[in-house]
Amino acid sequence: TTITQEQEEKQDEADTSITRFQRYLRINTAHPNPAYSSAVSYLISQAESLALRYQTLYFSPNKPLLLLTWQGTDPSLPSILLNSHLDSVPAEPSKWQHPPFSAFRRSHDGAIFARGAQDDKCIAMQYLEAIRNLKARGFTPSRSVHVSLVPDEEIGGADGAAKFVESKEFAELKVGFALDEGQASPGDEYRVFYADRSPWGLKIKARGQPGHGAWMYDGSAMENLMKSVEVINRFRESQFDVVKTGKALNSEVVSVNPVYLKAGLQSESGFVMNVQPSEAEAGFDLRLTPTTDPDEMRRRIASEWAPVIRNMSYELIEKGPIRDYLGRPLMTAINDSNPWWSVFKQAITSAGGKLSKPEILASTTDARFLRQKGIPVLGFSPMRNTPILLHDHNEHLRETVYLNGIEVYESLISSLSLFPEPSQP
Numbered sequence: 001t002t003i004t005q006e007q008e009e010k011q012d013e014a015d016t017s018i019t020r021f022q023r024y025l026r027i028n029t030a031h032p033n034p035a036y037s038s039a040v041s042y043l044i045s046q047a048e049s050l051a052l053r054y055q056t057l058y059f060s061p062n063k064p065l066l067l068l069t070w071q072g073t074d075p076s077l078p079s080i081l082l083n084s085h086l087d088s089v090p091a092e093p094s095k096w097q098h099p100p101f102s103a104f105r106r107s108h109d110g111a112i113f114a115r116g117a118q119d120d121k122c123i124a125m126q127y128l129e130a131i132r133n134l135k136a137r138g139f140t141p142s143r144s145v146h147v148s149l150v151p152d153e154e155i156g157g158a159d160g161a162a163k164f165v166e167s168k169e170f171a172e173l174k175v176g177f178a179l180d181e182g183q184a185s186p187g188d189e190y191r192v193f194y195a196d197r198s199p200w201g202l203k204i205k206a207r208g209q210p211g212h213g214a215w216m217y218d219g220s221a222m223e224n225l226m227k228s229v230e231v232i233n234r235f236r237e238s239q240f241d242v243v244k245t246g247k248a249l250n251s252e253v254v255s256v257n258p259v260y261l262k263a264g265l266q267s268e269s270g271f272v273m274n275v276q277p278s279e280a281e282a283g284f285d286l287r288l289t290p291t292t293d294p295d296e297m298r299r300r301i302a303s304e305w306a307p308v309i310r311n312m313s314y315e316l317i318e319k320g321p322i323r324d325y326l327g328r329p330l331m332t333a334i335n336d337s338n339p340w341w342s343v344f345k346q347a348i349t350s351a352g353g354k355l356s357k358p359e360i361l362a363s364t365t366d367a368r369f370l371r372q373k374g375i376p377v378l379g380f381s382p383m384r385n386t387p388i389l390l391h392d393h394n395e396h397l398r399e400t401v402y403l404n405g406i407e408v409y410e411s412l413i414s415s416l417s418l419f420p421e422p423s424q425p
């Protein structure tokens with residue numbers, strides 16, 4: 001079909017910050033097959049319209065990383081990096097009021113429904129819209145401002161941010177400070193995150209004597225596994241109690257949650273009911289706080305959770321760094337020792353916002369790879385008065401919140417890119 005000139009003009013007219021956001025949201029970037037090339041093409045079209053420099057880097061085949069640059073007037077100053085991941089978690093369309101890649105706009109409140117509306121396609125487009133508005137006002141940054149759009153965050157970032165921070169392209173950016181995604185705030189105050197917990201995947205496997213389902217004996221694989229599940233659950237309760245009694249937030253304790261169980265003999269008609277299996281397995285999602293001693297956790301796992309004496313073995317998948325290159329916990333300073341922190345806070349105030357007490361993020365972002373390099377990073381997504389819907393059904397964001405976020409980034413980008421060389425790095 002040919003587009004008439006009239007239709008084209010209409011399309012241009014309809015090209016607003018909201019429609020540009022919707023267009024990005026309509027690209028299906030959900031795992032296991034995120035449409036990375038469509039997402040990158042779209043973002044490149046935006047970068048071109050903003051006259052930003054861009055390069056597409058491949059640290060792994062079919063997993064592009066798009067790097068945009070707004071050149072500062074003083075390239076000797078450390079730069080600012082604004083990060084957002086390209087990918088999204090899958091959605092269950094049948095559980096949604098509107099299809100997850102429709103970016104449907106609900107007319108009564110302007111809520112835009114899409115997987116990625118909060119996590120984290122909003123910030124990618126807000127960064128670009130803020131740059132658009134700053135450019136339109138004739139603003140020029142002293143520091144260079146880079147925007148990185150990275151693949152695979154939702155699956156751990158091994159082929160994305162982890163490789164990027166080790167690249168020569170990254171070193172050449174001389175990043176002094178970075179912003180990455182945060183989380184929506186149900187109240188009026190924006191939330192800000194100075195650390196993530198570190199994710200570990202733990203698979204424990206029990207072996208034991210197989211036998212007749214009618215016979216009670218000691219040392220079956222199921223018994224061995226269930227004993228471990230009990231021990232792990234006791235640890236879980238000890239941590240959760242601290243949360244339940246209000247002494248700490250969820251993100252301030254070590255979490256361990258069972259995520260799968262695998263055992264039993266199977267036949268064509270289902271599980272075999274009268275054989276006690278010789279193997280049984282369980283999987284756990286573990287999250288360490290930034291100050292948890294990883295060696296102590298490793299010892300606990302080996303000696304209490306999966307001890308050889310109970311015929312147990314385990315596989316521990318440590319996803320990403322837990323200490324920085326100097327062996328320090330991956331935490332960004334939120335006091336006067338970090339000059340970027342004051343500039344950040346001040347910029348939020350100038351945009352008419354307030355911050356709640358800085359938090360540790362319960363989940364994980366790519367910020368940990370940057371912090372590993374010693375770069376101060378704050379996790380921040382300017383969504384206030386907004387329900388927390390990341391990874392949930394009916395993820396949505398109200399357009400007024402989205403538009404306000406653009407203004408917040410205008411304030412942040414202008415302040416961060418102008419402020420003089422900090423006395424301490």
Ligand SMILES: CSCC[C@H](NC=O)C(=O)O
Nearest residue numbers: 154155156199319363364
């Ligand atoms: C286990 S690494 C995967 C990272 C993922 N990030 C966002 O949800 C998370 O589960 O926190």
Ligand SMILES: [Zn+2]
Nearest residue numbers: 085119120181
């Ligand atoms: Zn995210």
Ligand SMILES: [Zn+2]
Nearest residue numbers: 089119154390
């Ligand atoms: Zn996510």
